[in-house]
Amino acid sequence: MKVYVSGCSKHKGDYEGNAYDYSKIYTTVPMQQGENKKGSAGVDLRCEPHVFDILKTANFKVPIACDVETELRALGGGNAKETVVNVTILKSA
Numbered sequence: 001m002k003v004y005v006s007g008c009s010k011h012k013g014d015y016e017g018n019a020y021d022y023s024k025i026y027t028t029v030p031m032q033q034g035e036n037k038k039g040s041a042g043v044d045l046r047c048e049p050h051v052f053d054i055l056k057t058a059n060f061k062v063p064i065a066c067d068v069e070t071e072l073r074a075l076g077g078g079n080a081k082e083t084v085v086n087v088t089i090l091k092s093a
Contacts, residue, residue: 009052
């Protein structure tokens with residue numbers, strides 16, 4: 001799916017004896033419009049660690065168009081989350 005990425009971050013370490021290693025991309029999505037909601041909201045998408053390496057040299061002065069591939073990934077404890085497994089920066093026309 002095509003996403004306009006406005007930033008990325010890498011997260012690696014240990015929390016209470018549990019190791020973690022993932023990255024995130026940041027984008028905006030339209031909200032369901034209503035009396036109390038207008039416009040778009042900023043969201044982050046959890047990613048495989050290598051996604052940060054693909055995007056780390058990008059110039060984010062303006063959001064960049066990317067094609068993202070996602071999969072539902074188990075997080076443990078019976079929890080799962082849609083995770084970006086690959087990203088391709090799209091060439092501007």
